[in-house]
Amino acid sequence: MTELVEVKNLRVIARSDSGRETPIVHDIRFTVPRGKVVALIGESGSGKTTIALSLMGYARSGCRITSGSVRIGEREILSLSEAEKAKIRGRNVSYIAQSAAAAFNPARTIMSQVVESAMIHKLMPKAEAEAKAVELFRALALPDPEGVGSRYPHQVSGGQLQRLAAAMALISEPELVIFDEPTTALDVTTQIEVLRSFKSVIRERNTTGVYVSHDLAVVAQIADHIIVLRNGSIQESAPTEQILANAHSPYTRSLLAAANPAVHAQAAPPAEKAEDVPLLEVEGLVAGYGKPGPDGLPNVTVLNDVGLSLQPGTNLGVIGESGCGKSTLARVIAGLLPAAGGRVKFRGETLAGSVADRSKDQLRNIQIVFQMADTALNPTRSVAQILGRPLTFYHDVKGAERTRRVRQLLDLVHLPANMAERLPGELSGGQKQRVNLARALAAEPALILCDEVTSALDTVVAAAILDLLAELRRELKLSYLFISHDLSTVRAICDDVMVLYAGRKVEAGSGASMRAAPLHPYSDLLVSSIPELRTGWLDGLDKKAAEADGGIAAVLARADRCPFVSRCPVRKPGVCDVLEPPVRHLSKGSDILCHLEERELLALGVGA
Amino acid sequence: MTKHTDTIPETRRRMLGAGSLTISMVGAICFCIILFWVVIALVGPWLAPYPIGKIVSMDVFTSPSRDYLLGTDYLGRDMLSRIILGARYTVGVSIAAAFIACTIGVALGMISAVLGGWFDTIVSRGIDALIAIPHLMFGLVIIAAIGSSLPVLVGTLAFLYFPGSFRIARALAVNINELDFVQVAKARGEGFFYTVREEILPNMIGPVLADFGLRFVFIVLLLSGLSFLGLGVQPPNADWGALVRENVSGLAYGAPAVIMPSLAIASLTISVNLAIDNLPRRLRDRLP
Ligand SMILES: Nc1ncnc2c1ncn2[C@@H]1O[C@H](COP(=O)(O)OP(=O)(O)OP(=O)(O)O)[C@@H](O)[C@H]1O
Ligand code: SF4
Ligand SMILES: [Mg+2]
Numbered sequence: 001m002t003e004l005v006e007v008k009n010l011r012v013i014a015r016s017d018s019g020r021e022t023p024i025v026h027d028i029r030f031t032v033p034r035g036k037v038v039a040l041i042g043e044s045g046s047g048k049t050t051i052a053l054s055l056m057g058y059a060r061s062g063c064r065i066t067s068g069s070v071r072i073g074e075r076e077i078l079s080l081s082e083a084e085k086a087k088i089r090g091r092n093v094s095y096i097a098q099s100a101a102a103a104f105n106p107a108r109t110i111m112s113q114v115v116e117s118a119m120i121h122k123l124m125p126k127a128e129a130e131a132k133a134v135e136l137f138r139a140l141a142l143p144d145p146e147g148v149g150s151r152y153p154h155q156v157s158g159g160q161l162q163r164l165a166a167a168m169a170l171i172s173e174p175e176l177v178i179f180d181e182p183t184t185a186l187d188v189t190t191q192i193e194v195l196r197s198f199k200s201v202i203r204e205r206n207t208t209g210v211y212v213s214h215d216l217a218v219v220a221q222i223a224d225h226i227i228v229l230r231n232g233s234i235q236e237s238a239p240t241e242q243i244l245a246n247a248h249s250p251y252t253r254s255l256l257a258a259a260n261p262a263v264h265a266q267a268a269p270p271a272e273k274a275e276d277v278p279l280l281e282v283e284g285l286v287a288g289y290g291k292p293g294p295d296g297l298p299n300v301t302v303l304n305d306v307g308l309s310l311q312p313g314t315n316l317g318v319i320g321e322s323g324c325g326k327s328t329l330a331r332v333i334a335g336l337l338p339a340a341g342g343r344v345k346f347r348g349e350t351l352a353g354s355v356a357d358r359s360k361d362q363l364r365n366i367q368i369v370f371q372m373a374d375t376a377l378n379p380t381r382s383v384a385q386i387l388g389r390p391l392t393f394y395h396d397v398k399g400a401e402r403t404r405r406v407r408q409l410l411d412l413v414h415l416p417a418n419m420a421e422r423l424p425g426e427l428s429g430g431q432k433q434r435v436n437l438a439r440a441l442a443a444e445p446a447l448i449l450c451d452e453v454t455s456a457l458d459t460v461v462a463a464a465i466l467d468l469l470a471e472l473r474r475e476l477k478l479s480y481l482f483i484s485h486d487l488s489t490v491r492a493i494c495d496d497v498m499v500l501y502a503g504r505k506v507e508a509g510s511g512a513s514m515r516a517a518p519l520h521p522y523s524d525l526l527v528s529s530i531p532e533l534r535t536g537w538l539d540g541l542d543k544k545a546a547e548a549d550g551g552i553a554a555v556l557a558r559a560d561r562c563p564f565v566s567r568c569p570v571r572k573p574g575v576c577d578v579l580e581p582p583v584r585h586l587s588k589g590s591d592i593l594c595h596l597e598e599r600e601l602l603a604l605g606v607g608a
Numbered sequence: 609m610t611k612h613t614d615t616i617p618e619t620r621r622r623m624l625g626a627g628s629l630t631i632s633m634v635g636a637i638c639f640c641i642i643l644f645w646v647v648i649a650l651v652g653p654w655l656a657p658y659p660i661g662k663i664v665s666m667d668v669f670t671s672p673s674r675d676y677l678l679g680t681d682y683l684g685r686d687m688l689s690r691i692i693l694g695a696r697y698t699v700g701v702s703i704a705a706a707f708i709a710c711t712i713g714v715a716l717g718m719i720s721a722v723l724g725g726w727f728d729t730i731v732s733r734g735i736d737a738l739i740a741i742p743h744l745m746f747g748l749v750i751i752a753a754i755g756s757s758l759p760v761l762v763g764t765l766a767f768l769y770f771p772g773s774f775r776i777a778r779a780l781a782v783n784i785n786e787l788d789f790v791q792v793a794k795a796r797g798e799g800f801f802y803t804v805r806e807e808i809l810p811n812m813i814g815p816v817l818a819d820f821g822l823r824f825v826f827i828v829l830l831l832s833g834l835s836f837l838g839l840g841v842q843p844p845n846a847d848w849g850a851l852v853r854e855n856v857s858g859l860a861y862g863a864p865a866v867i868m869p870s871l872a873i874a875s876l877t878i879s880v881n882l883a884i885d886n887l888p889r890r891l892r893d894r895l896p
Binding site: 331334335336355358360363367368370371372375376377378379380381389390393394439443 | 787788789791792794795796797798806807810811
C-alpha cells in the first residue's frame with residue numbers, strides 16, 4: 001500500500017451554546033502517500049486545524065467528528081478507543097503546533113521533554129533516546145547540539161524552540177507528522193532557518209507529513225501536494241507545481257494573487273509642490289523601558305539614535321524583526337511613551353513627550369492603529385460606540401449627525417451599515433481591522449501610525465486591507481508610517497523604507513532603492529528571506545544566509561560595535577566588533593550603517 | 609476589492625448571535641431564590657406571624673405544626689418568625705457590606721492600576737498590611753470598642769473585606785490597562801475617568817461579580833461567627849447564622865430549628881454563586 005493516510009467523507013460539527021449544530025468541515029477526502037508531504041491551506045476558519053487534529057482522532061471541545069473514516073496504515077483511527085488513541089499519539093502520529101512555547105514546560109530541561117514521548121511509550125532506553133535527540137538536533141541545524149538539551153526553554157530563541165519541538169515530535173519515528181502552522185509565529189529571517197531544517201529532516205528521513213499553513217509561498221517549498229480549503233470543504237487538490245502554475249479554482253487564484261501584493265506606492269499622487277516642512281520629523285530618538293538610570297538613559301534602551309523624516313502625502317515603511325523596536329517607535333511618536341532623548345516634530349513643531357502635554361489638535365492629527373485587531377477594540381462596546389467616540393471627542397459631533405458619520409465611516413472602509421450594532425467579538429479578523437482603521441479615520445488625521453496592521457491576518461484578507469489603505473490614502477490625502485516585519489507588504493505600499501535592527505536604523509532610502517544593490521547586509525538578509533511563490537526557492541538559496549543564526553533575538557545596541565555583527569555574513573573581524581559603524585551614503589540613494597564601503601559590498605555581492 | 613473574503617461565514621455569525629443574552633435555567637431559578645429572600649427581608653415585619661422574641665410555646669424543638677409552621681426553637685419561640693425576621697440581617701447586612709467592600713475595592717484597584725507610580729505603591733503596601741490582620745479578631749476588637757449596631761457591623765465587615773476586592777480588581781485592571789484599546793484611548797487624549805469608566809470597568813465586570821458572590825458568602829459566615837460570640841446582631845434579634853448556633857443542641861433530634869436556618873443560608877449563598885456563574889454569556893465572557 002503506498003498510501004499511508006486515507007481520509008474519506010470526514011465531517012466534523014461544532015455545537016454552539018444554544019445547542020445549534022453547524023458543520024465546520026464536510027466531505028473531506030484525501031490521501032497522503034508514504035514519504036510525501038501534503039499541505040492543507042486556507043484562511044483562518046477554513047477548517048485546516050480541525051482536519052489535522054482529526055487525523056489523531058481528536059476533536060476540540062465543542063466539536064465532534066460525526067462521520068467519515070481516517071485510516072493510518074492499517075488502523076482505522078476513528079473507531080479506536082480513547083486509550084488506543086492515546087497510545088498512537090506521539091508514537092505513530094505526532095503533532096507540531098504553531099506555538100512551540102506552549103508545548104514546553106518552562107521548568108524542565110529541554111532534553112527531558114524531548115525524550116519524554118519515547119519514554120512514555122517505552123520505545124527505547126533513556127540513553128539511546130538522548131543520543132537520538134542529539135542526532136536530531138544536529139539534523140535540525142541547532143547550534144551546540146550536545147549542549148542545547150541541558151538548557152531550559154526560555155534560554156533558546158523562538159525559532160530554535162520550534163525546531164526543538166520538531167525534534168520532540170520526531171524522536172519516536174512516527175509514521176506521520178502533522179505540522180500545524182509551525183512557522184507562522186516567526187519572523188521571516190527565522191522562518192527560513194526553521195523551514196530549511198524541517199525540509200532537510202523530512203527529506204533525510206523520508207517523513208510522511210501533513211503541513212497546515214495559510215501561506216502558499218511557504219507551502220510551495222515543502223509540500224508535494226496542496227489541498228486548498230475554504231469554509232470547511234476542499235476547493236482544489238493538486239500537485240504543488242500544478243497549483244502554482246495552473247490553478248483551476250478561482251479561490252486558489254485569488255490566494256495566489258494575494259501572495260504577491262500589488263504595488264500601490266506608484267499610484268501615489270505627485271507630492272504636492274515640495275513643501276519644505278516635513279509632516280513628521282524624528283531626530284536622534286532614544287527610548288526604552290524602565291526607570292531612567294544616572295546617565296538619563298532608561299533601564300532597557302530599545303531605540304538608539306533613530307531619525308526619520310516624512311513628507312506630507314508620502315508613506316514611510318519601517319521594517320525589522322520582532323523586538324527590534326518598531327512598536328516602541330510608534331508609541332513614542334503617539335506620545336504613549338516619553339522619549340529619553342531626541343525630538344519628535346510634527347509640521348515643524350516639537351511635540352511634547354507625553355499625551356497629556358499635547359494639544360488636542362496635535363493628538364487628532366496623529367492616530368495609531370495597532371497590530372492585534374483582537375485587543376485593539378474594546379470588546380464591550382459596539383462598533384457604533386467605538387467609532388462614535390472619536391467623533392464626539394475631537395469634533396463634538398452628537399446625536400443623529402454622529403450616527404450619519406458612523407455610517408459614512410463604515411462605508412469608507414467597505415463595511416455594511418448594519419455592522420454598527422455589532423460587538424467586536426462578532427466580527428472576523430479582517431472586519432475588526434477595518435473598524436480599527438475607521439476609528440483612526442474618524443479623527444480626520446494627517447498621519448496614521450499603522451503598527452503591523454496586516455500581520456495577524458490571512459494573506460487574502462491582508463491584501464484587501466492593503467488595497468483599502470492605498471485607496472484611503474488617495475481619497476483622504478493621508479500619510480502612513482507603516483510598520484511591518486514583512487518587506488513585501490512595505491514595498492507594496494510605501495514610498496520610503498527604513499530598516500531597523502536592534503533599535504538602530506541600519507538602512508533608509510526610497511522603496512526603489514531597496515531593490516537595488518548593494519544593500520546593508522541585514523536588509524539583504526531580510527530581502528532574501530521572503531519566501532517566493534515557486535517551488536525550489538528554498539533549495540536555491542545560497543548558504544550565506546544560513547550562517548546567520550537568529551539566536552539572539554534582541555541584541556541590545558552597544559556603542560562599541562555594529563549591532564548586526566554577530567549575524568553578519570560579511571563582517572570584518574577586528575573592525576566591525578570593536579568600532580561603531582559610520583553612516584554611509586550609497587549612490588543608489590540610501591543611507592546605511594556599515595563599515596564596508598559601497599564597492600566592497602558590491603564586490604561581496606550583498607543584495608545582488 | 610475582494611470584499612467577500614473577510615466576512616464571517618453566515619453559519620458562524622448565527623452561532624455568535626444566538627443565545628448570547630439568554631439566561632440558563634439554573635440561573636433563572638437561582639435568581640428567583642435570591643429575589644425571594646430579598647423580598648422577605650423587605651416585608652418581613654408584616655409577614656411574621658409572631659414577634660421575634662416572644663416565647664409562644666412551652667415545648668422546645670418541636671416539629672412543624674399548624675400553629676408553628678417551622679416548629680419552635682430552644683426557648684419555645686416560633687422559628688418561622690425568627691427566620692423571616694433574620695433575613696433582614698443576613699441578607700441586608702451582608703449584601704450592604706459586600707457591596708460597599710466591592711465598590712471601594714474595585715474603585716481603588718482601578719485607580720491604582722491606571723495611575724501606577726507612587727500612588728499604586730503606597731496603596732498596595734497599605735492594603736497588604738490590612739490583609740495580614742485576622743478578620744475575626746479585628747472585627748471583635750472594633751465592635752467591642754465601639755459597640756454593636758447595624759452601621760458598625762456593616763462598616764466593619766466592609767472594611768475587612770475590601771482589601772481582597774482591591775487586590776483582585778487591581779490585578780485585572782493592570783492587565784486590561786496594557787491592552788491596545790486602552791492605549792488607543794490614551795493616545796486619543798481621553799481623560800483618566802473616561803478611560804477607567806468606559807474602557808476598563810466594563811471589561812472586568814464578570815470577574816468582579818464572581819468576586820462579589822464569594823465575598824458575600826464569607827461575610828454571611830463571619831457575621832454568624834460574630835453573632836455567636838455575642839458581638840453581631842444583638843438578641844433577641846438574630847441573623848440566620850446565630851439561629852443555627854443557638855439551636856445547635858437540637859441537631860440530635862433533627863429539630864427544624866437548626867435545619868431550617870441552615871437551609872436558608874445554603875439556599876442564599878449557593879444561589880448567589882450559581883446565579884453569577886450562570887450570568888448571560890455576554891456579561892460573563894468579558895475579558896480577560
Ligand atoms: N513595557 C515594556 N517594558 C520593558 N520592555 C519592553 C516593554 N515593551 C517592549 N519591551 C522590549 O522592547 C523591545 C522592543 O519592543 P517592540 O515592541 O518595540 O518591538 P517590535 O519591533 O514592535 O516587535 P514585534 O515585531 O514583535 O511587534 C523588545 O526587546 C521588548 O521586549
Ligand atoms: S558593520 Fe560590519 S558587521 Fe555590521 S553590517 Fe557592516 S559589515 Fe556587517
Ligand atoms: Mg510590534
